[in-house]
Amino acid sequence: MTGRTPPKKKPFSWRSQAFRGLLYQIIAIVAIGLAIWFLAHNTATNMRVRGIQSGFDFLSSAAGFDIGESLYPFDSGEPYWRAFLVGLTNTLRVAVVGIILTTMLGTLIGVGRFSRNALVRGVCTTYIELFRNIPILLQLLMWYLLFTELLPESTAPIVAGPFFLSKGGLNFPIPVWALGHWWAAAGLLGGVLAAWIYRGRAVRHFERTGQPRSLFWVPVAIVLACGFLGWLLGGAPTVLDSPRQGEFAIEHGGALTPEFLSVLLGLTMYTAAFVAEVVRGGIQSVARGQGEAASALGLSQGQTMRLVMLPQALRVIIPPMTNQYLNLTKNSSLAVAIGYPDVVSIANTAINQTGRAVECISVIMLVYLSTSLATSILMNWYNARAAIKER
Amino acid sequence: MAAQTFQPIPPRPAPVNTEGPLAWIRANLFGNWMTSVGTVVLGALLLWIVPQLLSWALFRAAWAPNADACRLDGVGACWGVVAEKYRLITFGRYPFEEQWRPLVATVLMVGLLVASCARPFWKPWLALVWVAVLGTFFTIMFGGVLGLSRVETDRWGGLPLTILLASLSMAMAFPIALVVALGRRSNLPAIRSACTVYVELIRGVPLISVLFMASFMFPLFMPQGFSIDVLIRVLVGITLFAAAYMAEVIRGGLQAIPKGQIEAAATLGLSYWQTQRKIVLPQALAIVVPGIMNGFISTFKDTSLVTIVSLYELTGAMGLALNSDADWRPFKIEGYLFIASIYFIFCFSMSRYSHWVEKQVNRSKLR
Numbered sequence: 001m002t003g004r005t006p007p008k009k010k011p012f013s014w015r016s017q018a019f020r021g022l023l024y025q026i027i028a029i030v031a032i033g034l035a036i037w038f039l040a041h042n043t044a045t046n047m048r049v050r051g052i053q054s055g056f057d058f059l060s061s062a063a064g065f066d067i068g069e070s071l072y073p074f075d076s077g078e079p080y081w082r083a084f085l086v087g088l089t090n091t092l093r094v095a096v097v098g099i100i101l102t103t104m105l106g107t108l109i110g111v112g113r114f115s116r117n118a119l120v121r122g123v124c125t126t127y128i129e130l131f132r133n134i135p136i137l138l139q140l141l142m143w144y145l146l147f148t149e150l151l152p153e154s155t156a157p158i159v160a161g162p163f164f165l166s167k168g169g170l171n172f173p174i175p176v177w178a179l180g181h182w183w184a185a186a187g188l189l190g191g192v193l194a195a196w197i198y199r200g201r202a203v204r205h206f207e208r209t210g211q212p213r214s215l216f217w218v219p220v221a222i223v224l225a226c227g228f229l230g231w232l233l234g235g236a237p238t239v240l241d242s243p244r245q246g247e248f249a250i251e252h253g254g255a256l257t258p259e260f261l262s263v264l265l266g267l268t269m270y271t272a273a274f275v276a277e278v279v280r281g282g283i284q285s286v287a288r289g290q291g292e293a294a295s296a297l298g299l300s301q302g303q304t305m306r307l308v309m310l311p312q313a314l315r316v317i318i319p320p321m322t323n324q325y326l327n328l329t330k331n332s333s334l335a336v337a338i339g340y341p342d343v344v345s346i347a348n349t350a351i352n353q354t355g356r357a358v359e360c361i362s363v364i365m366l367v368y369l370s371t372s373l374a375t376s377i378l379m380n381w382y383n384a385r386a387a388i389k390e391r
Numbered sequence: 392m393a394a395q396t397f398q399p400i401p402p403r404p405a406p407v408n409t410e411g412p413l414a415w416i417r418a419n420l421f422g423n424w425m426t427s428v429g430t431v432v433l434g435a436l437l438l439w440i441v442p443q444l445l446s447w448a449l450f451r452a453a454w455a456p457n458a459d460a461c462r463l464d465g466v467g468a469c470w471g472v473v474a475e476k477y478r479l480i481t482f483g484r485y486p487f488e489e490q491w492r493p494l495v496a497t498v499l500m501v502g503l504l505v506a507s508c509a510r511p512f513w514k515p516w517l518a519l520v521w522v523a524v525l526g527t528f529f530t531i532m533f534g535g536v537l538g539l540s541r542v543e544t545d546r547w548g549g550l551p552l553t554i555l556l557a558s559l560s561m562a563m564a565f566p567i568a569l570v571v572a573l574g575r576r577s578n579l580p581a582i583r584s585a586c587t588v589y590v591e592l593i594r595g596v597p598l599i600s601v602l603f604m605a606s607f608m609f610p611l612f613m614p615q616g617f618s619i620d621v622l623i624r625v626l627v628g629i630t631l632f633a634a635a636y637m638a639e640v641i642r643g644g645l646q647a648i649p650k651g652q653i654e655a656a657a658t659l660g661l662s663y664w665q666t667q668r669k670i671v672l673p674q675a676l677a678i679v680v681p682g683i684m685n686g687f688i689s690t691f692k693d694t695s696l697v698t699i700v701s702l703y704e705l706t707g708a709m710g711l712a713l714n715s716d717a718d719w720r721p722f723k724i725e726g727y728l729f730i731a732s733i734y735f736i737f738c739f740s741m742s743r744y745s746h747w748v749e750k751q752v753n754r755s756k757l758r
C-alpha cells in the first residue's frame with residue numbers, strides 16, 4: 001500500500017503557524033517602534049520650536065521655594081534634587097505610617113464583621129459601605145477642612161493632658177534625646193536577638209519533646225525587659241519636652257501639621273474599608289470544618305485562630321493586601337490637592353517653575369514604580385513564606 | 392393486685408424560642424456576658440452620638456438659601472448652601488439658561504447605564520444604542536446644530552462631566568483591555584511582553600501622574616499646529632489607566648477557563664480567534680462582570696481627580712461654587728456632604744448591582 005507522503009513543510013508559508021506568529025510579532029514591534037518614534041520626534045520638535053529646555057541638569061540648580069514640612073532642614077537655596085528627596089521622604093513617611101495604621105484598623109473592622117454582637121456587625125458594615133463609596137480625594141478635602149476650619153485657633157487649643165489639638169495641628173511631648181536612649185535602643189536590639197535565640201531553642205525543644213513553650217509572651221517579655229534594662233543602665237532619662245501654650249502658637253514638643261494629619265487620616269480610613277473586606281474574604285475562605293476540627297482536638301479559641309485559621313487565611317489575604325498597600329502609597333499622591341509637600345506636590349511646583357514637565361513627570365513615575373516594585377518584592381517574599389509547602 | 396394508675400411524667404418545658412425579634416435580640420445582642428458588655432458600651436456611644444448628629448443635620452438645620460440665617464447662634468447644618476448653589480455645583484460653569492441641556496444629557500446617560508444593567512438589554516444591539524446615546528449626549532452638550540448655541544468643553548462641568556468621563560472611558564477601555572488581556576496570555580513573546588510592560592507600567596504609577604502627563608505632555612506629543620481639547624486628553628488618560636486595570640480583571644477570567652476547553656476547541660479544528668470568540672470569551676466575560684463593575688466604581692470615584700488638572704467635574708464645581716463666595720464659604724462642609732452623598736448613591740447602587748450580578752453568575756454553581 002502506497003502511503004501518501006505528507007506535504008512538504010515550507011518554512012515561509014502563510015500556513016505555518018510559527019511563520020505567522022513571527023510575522024505578527026514583527027508587525028507589532030514595528031508599530032510600537034513607529035508610535036514611540038512619532039511621539040518622541042513630535043516632542044523634540046515642539047520643544048525646539050517653543051524653546052523649552054530639556055535635560056536633568058536643573059536638578060542641581062537652586063530650588064528657590066520653601067517646603068512646609070520636612071524630616072530634615074531644607075531651605076530655598078538648596079538644589080532641586082534635595083527638594084525631591086524631601087518630597088520622597090514625606091511620601092514614604094505618610095505611606096509607611098498609613099500602612100501600619102490601616103492594617104490594624106482594617107483587620108479590626110474585618111474581624112468585627114464576624115462578631116456575635118449585631119451592633120458591632122452593623123457598625124462595621126456601615127463604616128465599610130460609607131468610606132469606600134466616597135472618593136478618596138473628597139475625603140481628604142473634608143478632613144483638611146475639618147482640621148483647618150472647624151478646630152479652634154492655636155491660641156485656644158483643645159487640651160488633653162500633654163496633647164494640644166488646634167488649627168496648627170497636633171502637638172505632643174517628645175523625650176529629650178539623651179545618651180540613655182541609645183542605651184535603651186541597644187537594649188531593645190539585644191532583646192530582639194535574645195528573643196530570636198530563645199525562639200529557636202523553644203522550637204527545637206518542641207520538636208524533640210512535643211512540649212510547647214510560649215512563642216509570643218515570653219519573647220515579648222524578653223525584648224521589653226532588655227529595653228528597660230538598657231534604659232536603666234543609661235541613667236533612666238525621663239526629661240520630656242512638652243508643648244506649651246505660647247503667645248501666638250504652641251511651642252516646644254513634637255508637632256504634626258494639619259496637612260499630614262488629613263492625608264494620614266484620609267488614607268487610613270479609606271483604605272481600612274478595603275482592607276476590612278480583604279480580611280473578611282480571607283477568613284471566609286477557610287473551610288468551616290477547619291475550625292470545628294480544631295475545637296474537636298481541644299484547641300482553645302485563641303489557639304484555633306492562631307494555629308489553624310490565620311495561617312490558612314493569610315494565604316488568601318496577602319496578595320490583595322499587597323494591592324491595598326500599593327493603592328495607599330499611590331493615593332498618597334493626592335496630597336497635592338491639600339498642599340502636603342509629597343513628591344507629586346514638589347514635582348508640580350518644579351514644573352511650574354522650570355517648565356520641565358517631561359523630566360518632573362518621569363521623576364514621579366520613577367519614584368512610584370520603584371516603590372511599587374519594592375513593596376511587591378517584599379510582599380512576594382512574605383507570600384512565599386506563607387504559601388502552602390508543596391512538593 | 393392494686394390497679395396501677397396512670398402517672399404521666401411531667402411535661403418538658405417548652406423549647407427556648409429561636410424565632411422572632413425577642414429571640415434575635417437575645418442571640419445577637421446579649422448572647423454571653425462579653426456580647427452584652429459590648430452592646431451596652433456601643434449602644435451608649437451610639438445613643439450619645441446619633442441624636443447629636445441628627446439634631447445638627449436635621450432638627451437645627453437651616454434650609455432656606457439665606458446666608459445670614461445660617462450664621463445665627465444654635466443653627467446646625469446650613470443646607471441653604473445647597474439650595475442656593477445646587478445649579479452651580481451640579482452643572483458647573485455651563486451657561487445658566489442652557490442648563491436644561493446637561494440635565495437632559497445626564498438623564499439620557501443614566502438611563503442608558505441603568506438599562507445596560509438589566510438582563511433583557513444584554514443584546515448585541517446595546518452597543519449601537521451606546522453609540523447613539525453618546526452621540527446625542529455630545530450633540531446636546533456641545534450644540535452648534537439644531538439651533539442650539541455652541542458651548543465649548545471648557546464650560547462643561549459638574550455631574551454630567553463626571554458621568555461622561557466615567558462611562559465613556561470605561562466604554563473605550565473595554566476593547567483595549569480585551570486585546571491586552573489576550574495579549575498577555577499569547578504564545579508570542581514580543582506581544583506578551585509588550586502587553587505586560589503596558590499593564591505593569593500603568594498599574595505602578597498613580598492616576599494623578601497619568602493626568603499630569605495628559606495635561607502637560609500630550610500637547611508636546613502632537614505634531615506642530617495640532618492641538619487637542621483638554622477634555623479629550625484627560626479622557627485618553629483615564630481610558631489608558633482604566634484599561635490596564637480592566638485587562639488584569641479580564642485576564643483573571645481567562646485564566647479561570649479550564650485548559651480542556653481550549654484543547655477541545657483545537658480538536659474541533661477551530662482557529663485561535665474562533666476559539667476565543669466562541670469558546671473562551673463568552674465564559675470568561677460572564678465571570679468577570681462583577682470585577683468590571685468594581686472597576687467602573689473606582690473609575691467613577693477617580694474622575695474626581697481631574698479637578699487637579701482644572702476640569703470642573705462634581706468636586707471641582709463644588710470648589711468653584713464656594714471658593715469665590717465669601718458669604719457661603721464657611722458652609723463648605725455642607726457642600727462637601729452634598730456631593731459626597733451624590734457619589735455615595737451612585738457607587739453604592741453600583742456595588743449592590745455588582746453583588747446581584749455575582750449571585751446571578753454563580754447561580755449555576757449553587758446546588
